[in-house]
Amino acid sequence: MSISEHTNLPQEQETLASFVQRVRASLGLSQHEVALKAGIHLQSLGKIERGLTSRLNYKTLNGLALALQTPVEYLDAVSKGLPLAATTxxxxxxxxxxxxxxxxxxxxxARAKFCCFCGFQLINRCPSCSEPISSMKFRFCPFCGCSYKAKTTAG
Ligand SMILES: [Zn+2]
Ligand SMILES: [Zn+2]
Structure with a gap:
């Protein structure tokens, strides 16, 4: 399975509708497959993609993020029309x-590569299974169960 790392980054001024459509197309998924994975109704997804729904509730947001393999923060930003952060x-x-x-x-x-406090290399994916991190609100990787926080080896 090859996932392009760049296609799921929201473009400047992209609407939620076009973002969802574009990412879904880039993954080669049908509306039905995405709705199923996201745990939402096909109708709801249709409404989102037609631009009729712009406010996503927590459950939809998280489901869609998982189905589209994109961070919750991206979806949240486009749905609110916030300028995400080509720099973030x-x-x-x-x-x-x-x-x-x-x-x-x-x-x-965008240009930060190392921690400003300890100099350790910054990560943007699970240190264990390399799946992209879908939300900073998660403490553990939903794919492998590994903790996102590095274990302190010595006591
Ligand atoms: Zn650090
Ligand atoms: Zn993992």
Whole structure:
């Protein structure tokens, strides 16, 4: 399975409707498959893609993010019409980040590669299975169960 890392980044001023359509097309999934994976009604997905729904509830947001293999933050930003952040990426330091909290803006800066606090290399995917991190609100990888926070080896 090959996933392009760039296609699921929202474009500037892209609407939720076109973002969802584009990412779904890039994954080669039908509306039916996405609705099924996201755990939402086919009708609801149709409405989203026709631009009739712009506010997503928590469950839809998370389901869609999983189905479209895109971070919840991206969907959230496009649905709210927020200018995401061509300059922002979901990245964090596995040592300094406190799971469940927002990552430090210095980590998510597009050009940041290393932690400003400890110098460790920033990561944007699961350290164990390499699946993209779908939300910074998650403490554990939904794919392999690995903790996103690095284990401290010595006591
Ligand atoms: Zn650090
Ligand atoms: Zn994982």
């Amino acid at each position: 990426e979901l990245k964090f330091c596995p040592h300094c980040w406190t799971p469940g909290t927002a990552p430090d803006p210095l980590w998510t800066h």
